[in-house]
Amino acid sequence: MADVHNKATRSYNMSRIRSKDTKPEMLVRKFLFANGFRYRLHNKKLPGKPDIVLPKYKTVIFVHGCFWHGHQNCRYFKIPQTRTQWWTNKIDGNIVNDQKAVKALKGAGWKVIVVWGCELKPDNKNTTLSGLKEAITGK
Ligand SMILES: [Zn+2]
16 A cells, blocks of 8 residues: 555656646746736747747746756756766756757847756745846846
């Protein structure tokens, strides 16, 4: 019984890690909406499929998980001890893709904002979100 429960909990957690509507992204979306910003989500036509697109401000926002996107010098980014090479390749690939997307978007005249998961922890999310507002409006 206990095992079954643990298994279910584990796969639930895994699905959450993989999910597009991750909690940090939801935080940003809720904040933007509450502040009157209107946006589109996961625009596949734009390089890197930005999580949030604000057409009015010609701005895109990526909300990056520190692990999957290899946030450098971040305590939430640690390559696992097992299958280390595989993970290194995987994360490095993500970083390269992210850099390409940012370059292409900027080249097309978009303002690109990256918000990291660790910047949305309870102790610093308010600072991050008010900074985000300024970054979008330029005020
Ligand atoms: Zn981080």
